Amino acid sequence: MYLGYLDDQKLLGYPALKDTRCGIKLVFISDLVESKSKIIIVVICLEMLLIFGNVEPAGAKDNWFLPGAEGFTAPISRPGQSSREYFDGKPARGASRQNPAGGGSGGNPNPSNGSDAGSCSSNPTPKAAPEVMIHGLGSPPKTKKQKALEKMERELKESIQEEDKINSQRKKQGKASITLIIKDSVRFFAPHDQLRDKYHHAPDLDSPIPGTLIDGELARLADPSLYRERLETFRNKEVLPDAYVEQYGRDLRLHVLDPDTKIIKGTLGANCESNGGPTKIEGYHFYNDKTGFNGFFDRNGRRYRTGFEPNRSQKIDIKTNNNMM
Amino acid sequence: MVNNINFDKTRYIELLEKEEFLKNEGTSLFNENCEEDLELLSYGVILENQIYYNRKAEYTFLVGEYLKESSGEDGARLFVWEFLKIFKKDNKALKILEKEILQHGIQKLATFQIDPKSTEFSALINQIVGSCEFLTFDPEDTYGMTLDQFHDSIQNHWST
Numbered sequence: 306m307y308l309g310y311l312d313d314q315k316l317l318g319y320p321a322l323k324d325t326r327c328g329i330k331l332v333f334i335s336d337l338v339e340s341k342s343k344i345i346i347v348v349i350c351l352e353m354l355l356i357f358g359n360v361e362p363a364g365a366k367d368n369w370f371l372p373g374a375e376g377f378t379a380p381i382s383r384p385g386q387s388s389r390e391y392f393d394g395k396p397a398r399g400a401s402r403q404n405p406a407g408g409g410s411g412g413n414p415n416p417s418n419g420s421d422a423g424s425c426s427s428n429p430t431p432k433a434a435p436e437v438m439i440h441g442l443g444s445p446p447k448t449k450k451q452k453a454l455e456k457m458e459r460e461l462k463e464s465i466q467e468e469d470k471i472n473s474q475r476k477k478q479g480k481a482s483i484t485l486i487i488k489d490s491v492r493f494f495a496p497h498d499q500l501r502d503k504y505h506h507a508p509d510l511d512s513p514i515p516g517t518l519i520d521g522e523l524a525r526l527a528d529p530s531l532y533r534e535r536l537e538t539f540r541n542k543e544v545l546p547d548a549y550v551e552q553y554g555r556d557l558r559l560h561v562l563d564p565d566t567k568i569i570k571g572t573l574g575a576n577c578e579s580n581g582g583p584t585k586i587e588g589y590h591f592y593n594d595k596t597g598f599n600g601f602f603d604r605n606g607r608r609y610r611t612g613f614e615p616n617r618s619q620k621i622d623i624k625t626n627n628n629m630m
Numbered sequence: 631m632v633n634n635i636n637f638d639k640t641r642y643i644e645l646l647e648k649e650e651f652l653k654n655e656g657t658s659l660f661n662e663n664c665e666e667d668l669e670l671l672s673y674g675v676i677l678e679n680q681i682y683y684n685r686k687a688e689y690t691f692l693v694g695e696y697l698k699e700s701s702g703e704d705g706a707r708l709f710v711w712e713f714l715k716i717f718k719k720d721n722k723a724l725k726i727l728e729k730e731i732l733q734h735g736i737q738k739l740a741t742f743q744i745d746p747k748s749t750e751f752s753a754l755i756n757q758i759v760g761s762c763e764f765l766t767f768d769p770e771d772t773y774g775m776t777l778d779q780f781h782d783s784i785q786n787h788w789s790t
Contacts, residue, residue, distance in 0.1 A: 498768070499768075502766070502767065502768075505710055505711045505714050505715070506714070508718065509718070518711070532695055532699075535708060535712075536699075536701060536704055536705060536708050539704045539707050539708045539711070573763075574760065574763070574764060576756075576760065577757070577760040577761070577764060580757060580760075581786075582760065582761070582764060582775070582783065583764050583773060583774065583775055583779075584773065586773050594658050594660045594661075595658065603773070610773070611763050614718075614721065616678055616717075616721045616724075616756075617671050617672075617674040617675045617678045617724070618671075618675045618678065618752070618756060619756070620671055621668060621671050621672065621675070624660070624664070624667070624668060624671075625668065630756075630759070630760040630763060
């Protein structure tokens with residue numbers, strides 16, 4: 306059957322088609338065997354049924370793949386869409402101001418969106434279709450970018466699976482949760498208490514911020530009584546729910562696994578140390594020149610220390626001295 | 631960071647445009663030419679320093695309030711949060727400025743004045759940002775700065 310089939314049949318004047326009590330085909334045949342002229346029409350219609358009989362009716366109008374393309378594997382990325390959106394189900398940078406408090410624990414990488422990479426979108430974007438056709442028709446070898454994205458997907462899945470196991474164990478032991486990142490078979494850990502302490506950098510990853518923390522512009526704070534009021538807000542432990550910290554961890558993981566993120570072995574705080582500050586920390590920078598974000602994990606324990614979008618002078622420091630601050 | 635580079639506006643815009651072109655090509659100046667990337671960053675530092683300096687009053691207010699109040703862990707958390715918020719806003723302001731420069735050309739920089747004191751002030755801001763990063767409330771964290779050390783460092787940076 307094809308789109309508008311029923312309308313066409315009505316236009317041809319087959320009243321039987323209006324009756325759907327026991328299926329269009331059966332009524333259609335039984336009503337038309339009365340006269341010779343009608344038998345001819347029955348034959349024509351049966352031929353039509355044979356021709357169109359194998360067409361999948363359900364959902365056909367919603368399928369944005371062109372016929373024949375459904376047999377090919379869809380590419381991981383879409384033009385103009387970041388990989389983080391694909392694997393984490395998270396809106397792209399600049400569009401993630403959603404409240405994550407509605408869920409998100411366990412293996413689901415996205416607390417506010419139930420869809421995942423494998424599910425069909427109810428509102429697919431037509432701009433993806435050309436890329437599907439390009440990759441589908443010739444089945445060319447995978448590009449470097451595609452391979453990198455597939456690697457990211459594998460590492461993300463592995464990280465989430467292992468993290469679930471570790472966190473269920475830690476929960477039994479009464480310990481705080483962690484975000485686990487497995488990159489190139491090496492494990493990196495972001496304890497949630499550390500993420501909480503570094504939450505002031507969450508906007509740099511476009512992680513959602515609770516409303517209580519968004520307030521507090523300096524003009525308002527300039528009034529001493531309001532400054533104290535703001536201080537009270539910070540004393541409230543409920544000001545930053547766990548769900549926000551978890552989302553921040555997931556965003557950090559996507560940054561680390563992003564194929565555009567480069568690993569730079571270096572230090573944190575060499576300048577501070579030379580100015581009489583604490584001892585510098587040896588470790589690994591995860592720097593992404595496209596997003597501008599840099600995350601740092603120490604060498605001992607591969608524990609997350611901090612991460613933010615460095616300013617220009619800090620970028621120079623990273624690029625020339627493998628150090629930040 | 632001390633920046634000794636002279637601000638060649640024409641060269642700066644040329645590099646900005648090159649970076650924009652490469653970005654649209656799916657690459658970056660960092661990937662294609664490290665020296666030019668560093669040169670562009672160095673020009674950016676000059677503007678960045680001035681942007682921090684333009685907001686001197688707000689940074690001064692925050693540091694003053696923190697040192698005056700000395701309200702323990704929560705006061706330090708509030709200070710870090712608010713200080714870095716302005717700092718990040720300023721970093722974003724530079725990005726916006728660069729976009730405007732790309733749109734409107736050298737005219738956009740015609741009214742942008744660079745104060746020689748901005749370099750020194752920016753170094754101070756960067757030191758405080760460093761202290762904010764090392765502040766820790768975890769007693770087992772041997773790398774970090776305790777609350778007292780943090781308070782002292784802010785005081786020392788500010789008094790110099």
